[in-house]
Amino acid sequence: MASVETTERLGCNLGFISTFAIGTGTMIGAGIFVLPGIALADAGSGAIISFLFGGLISIATAISMSELATGMxxxxxxxxxxxRTMGAALGAVIGLGSWLALIFKGTFALIGLAEYSQIFYPLPLYLGMIQI
Structure with a gap:
């Protein structure tokens, strides 16, 4: 297994409030403005339970990532x-997956923005050849 080593150190410029704001903004994103209405319409009160369950998973992920960031x-x-733990090939897959996730996150945020802009300036909204 190939080892990936780097000596680049991160600057400790972010405090708790800054880190919390970045993490919260990344996790919640634009979905909080678009999805709750759809989820409540389809699942009713079960949507609230699913949001709470998703929050618990997010907390577990945040704690794990903070431990990894502290250790490395x-x-x-x-x-x-x-x-570092599973090899460079799997690291590349995860890195590309994170990159693609950020691309899709931006795309979905723009679609949500377009939906909200329909309130003020109604136009037909197209996604490729499919009208939304």
Missing amino acids: PLAGGSYYYIS
Whole structure:
């Protein structure tokens, strides 16, 4: 298994409030403005339970990532942690997956923005050849 080593150190410029704001904004994102209405319409009160369950999973993920960041305080995030523990190939898969997730996150945020803009300026909204 190939070892991935780096000597690049991260600067400790972010405090608790900054880190909390970045993490919360990333997890909640634009979905909080679009999905709750759909979820409540389809699942009723079960949607509240599912949001709470998702919050517990997010807390577990945040605690795990904070432990990894404390134990390996180097640049690279998920890519570095996975490549260090499971090999460079799997680290590359995780790194590309994170990159694609950020692309889709931005795309879905723009779709949500377009839906909200329909309130003020109604236009037909197209996604490729499919009208939404």
